[in-house]
Amino acid sequence: MNITVIGAGYVGLVTGACFAELGNHVTCVDVNESKIANLKKGILPIYEPGLEPMVISNMNEGRLQFVSSMSEIAADSHVIFIAVGTPSDKDGAADIQYVLEAARNIGAHISQYCVVVDKSTVPVGMADQVDNVIREELQKRGLSLRFDVVSNPEFLREGAAIEDFMRPDRVIIGLESNNAKSIMLDLYLPILRSPERIYFMNVKDAEMTKYAANAMLATRISFMNEMSVLCERMGVDIENVRIGIGSDTRIGSAFLNPGCGYGGSCFPKDVRALVKMAERNGVAPYILHAVEKRNFEQKRVLPDKIVNVFGEDLTGVTLGVWGLSFKPGTDDMREASSLVLIEEAIRRGACVQAYDPAAVGVAGRILPSEWMDSGKLKLTGHQYDALKDADALVLVTEWKPFCYPDMTAMKNLMRQFIIFDGRNQYDPKHIRAAGFEYYGMGRGEVNYKRAALSLREAVGAE
Ligand SMILES: NC(=O)c1ccc[n+]([C@@H]2O[C@H](COP(=O)([O-])OP(=O)(O)OC[C@H]3O[C@@H](n4cnc5c(N)ncnc54)[C@H](O)[C@@H]3O)[C@@H](O)[C@H]2O)c1
Structure with missing residues (x-):
C-alpha cells in the first residue's frame, strides 16, 4: 500500500517506520525542514529504542522516504495519516490548527480516492471538520473526488513505541464507510493477525475513546x-x-x-x-x-521534601538529579516533573547536577542557558558525575541503570548521604542500612531534622 504520514514526530515517525517495515511504501512529510534534512541523512529527531535502525533499513530498502512539502508527495496515496501535534491552546483545549493545516494540504494535493486517518489525538467531532476542510479544498480545485475520514487514535507509549505499535493490545478504528473498513483491515491485519482485536465503532466514539x-x-x-x-x-x-x-x-x-x-x-x-x-x-x-x-x-512534593530537610534557602546545597525525561525510555521532557524540581531548587539557591541516559541533549536545548552559564545547572555525561560533592541524590525518572546504584561509589562522591526517591525505586531498609537517609513517596516515615543539622555542620553555619 502507498501510505503518507503527515508529521514526523514520535507518533508519525513510528507509524511510518513500522508500516514501511511491513512492506508498505511510506512517505513521511513534515513542515520542519531541518528535521526532514536530518532524517534524510538517517539522523533521528527523537530517541526511541529500536527506531533508528528500522528507519535506516527501510530508507535503504526504498520503502521509506522523507519530504518537507505535501507538493512533493506521490498523489497516489491509498492512506494518509495525520500525526501532527495537538498541544494545549491558551484555554487548555486542544489546538487543532496543525490538523486543519494538514487537512488543507490533503485537499490541495490528492488526486484519487484515499482514506484520511486522524491518528493525532483530536477533540470529538474533528473528523467532520477534517472532512469539510478537504471538501472545500477539492472544490477550489474543481474536483469532486471521493475520500473517507477515519479516526484511528494511537495508544503507543514512548520508550516502548515500536513494541506497542507492532504488538498492540487493540486497535480502535472509528469509521462510517465499508470501503474504508476494508482498507483499514488490510493495513492492520499483518500486525494483529486476527480481526478480533480491531474494534470498529463510530468516528466520534473512537475520538472519545482516546x-x-x-x-x-x-x-x-x-x-x-x-x-x-x-x-x-x-x-x-x-x-x-x-x-x-x-x-x-x-x-x-x-x-x-x-x-x-x-x-x-x-x-x-x-x-x-x-x-x-x-x-x-x-x-x-x-x-x-x-x-x-x-x-x-504532586510535582511539588519532592521540592517540599528537600526544603523540609535543608531549609527554605538552598544556597550552598548541591543536588544530584537522576532522570530528566518524563518517563524512562524517552528523551521527551514535555511537562516532566524534573522541570518543576530543577526550577524550584535553583530558585531557592541550590546548584543542580543532572544526568539522564537520553534527555541531556534535549535539556541543554530547552532549559535556560543562564542556569548553565552561571553554574547553577550542570548536565553531566554520567550518572555518578551528577553526584560529585552532592548533598543529596534526587531520583526523578526510574531509568533501569538507576535501579541498583553502587552505594560505595556514591559515598565516595557525595558530601552528604541523602536520597530523595521520587519513584519509590529503592527499598528504604537497604538504603538506610547502607548509611543513607531515605525519603520516598508515601513510605510512612518522616525524619527531616538530622539531615538539616548535618548540612549546617557541613557548611559551617550557625
Ligand atoms: N507522543 C506520544 O506518546 C503519543 C501517543 C499517542 C498519541 N499521541 C498524539 O499524536 C499526535 C502527535 O504527537 P507527537 O508526540 O508525535 O507530536 P510531535 O510534536 O512529536 O510531532 C508532531 C510533528 O508534526 C509536525 N507538523 C506540524 N504541523 C504539520 C503540518 N501541517 N504538516 C506536516 N507536519 C506538521 C511537526 O513539525 C512535528 O514534527 C498528538 O495529537 C498526540 O497527542 C502522541
Whole structure:
C-alpha cells in the first residue's frame, strides 16, 4: 500500500517506520525542514529504542522516504495519516490548527480516492471538520473526488513505541464507510493477525475513546499519588497498599505506582482538553479537575521534601538529579516533573547536577542557558558525575541503570548521604542500612531534622 504520514514526530515517525517495515511504501512529510534534512541523512529527531535502525533499513530498502512539502508527495496515496501535534491552546483545549493545516494540504494535493486517518489525538467531532476542510479544498480545485475520514487514535507509549505499535493490545478504528473498513483491515491485519482485536465503532466514539483512556490512566496515577500523601501522614507504606489493592482482580496492578507526578506530551494536555470538552458541553468535570490539581501538587512534593530537610534557602546545597525525561525510555521532557524540581531548587539557591541516559541533549536545548552559564545547572555525561560533592541524590525518572546504584561509589562522591526517591525505586531498609537517609513517596516515615543539622555542620553555619 502507498501510505503518507503527515508529521514526523514520535507518533508519525513510528507509524511510518513500522508500516514501511511491513512492506508498505511510506512517505513521511513534515513542515520542519531541518528535521526532514536530518532524517534524510538517517539522523533521528527523537530517541526511541529500536527506531533508528528500522528507519535506516527501510530508507535503504526504498520503502521509506522523507519530504518537507505535501507538493512533493506521490498523489497516489491509498492512506494518509495525520500525526501532527495537538498541544494545549491558551484555554487548555486542544489546538487543532496543525490538523486543519494538514487537512488543507490533503485537499490541495490528492488526486484519487484515499482514506484520511486522524491518528493525532483530536477533540470529538474533528473528523467532520477534517472532512469539510478537504471538501472545500477539492472544490477550489474543481474536483469532486471521493475520500473517507477515519479516526484511528494511537495508544503507543514512548520508550516502548515500536513494541506497542507492532504488538498492540487493540486497535480502535472509528469509521462510517465499508470501503474504508476494508482498507483499514488490510493495513492492520499483518500486525494483529486476527480481526478480533480491531474494534470498529463510530468516528466520534473512537475520538472519545482516546481521551477517556488517557484520562482514566491519569486518574489512577493521581489517585495513588493522593493515597501516597495520606499514607505518609499516617505512617502507612503506600508500596504495601499498592501491592494489596493491585492484587484485587477488579482493580489490577497497572498504573498504580505513586511518584512525583505525571508529565509527557499526552496525559496533561489530554486531561485539559477533556475538561474543556466537558465544560463546552455543559458537564462539570469534577473528577478531571481533581486529577489535574493533584498532579500539580504532586510535582511539588519532592521540592517540599528537600526544603523540609535543608531549609527554605538552598544556597550552598548541591543536588544530584537522576532522570530528566518524563518517563524512562524517552528523551521527551514535555511537562516532566524534573522541570518543576530543577526550577524550584535553583530558585531557592541550590546548584543542580543532572544526568539522564537520553534527555541531556534535549535539556541543554530547552532549559535556560543562564542556569548553565552561571553554574547553577550542570548536565553531566554520567550518572555518578551528577553526584560529585552532592548533598543529596534526587531520583526523578526510574531509568533501569538507576535501579541498583553502587552505594560505595556514591559515598565516595557525595558530601552528604541523602536520597530523595521520587519513584519509590529503592527499598528504604537497604538504603538506610547502607548509611543513607531515605525519603520516598508515601513510605510512612518522616525524619527531616538530622539531615538539616548535618548540612549546617557541613557548611559551617550557625
Ligand atoms: N507522543 C506520544 O506518546 C503519543 C501517543 C499517542 C498519541 N499521541 C498524539 O499524536 C499526535 C502527535 O504527537 P507527537 O508526540 O508525535 O507530536 P510531535 O510534536 O512529536 O510531532 C508532531 C510533528 O508534526 C509536525 N507538523 C506540524 N504541523 C504539520 C503540518 N501541517 N504538516 C506536516 N507536519 C506538521 C511537526 O513539525 C512535528 O514534527 C498528538 O495529537 C498526540 O497527542 C502522541
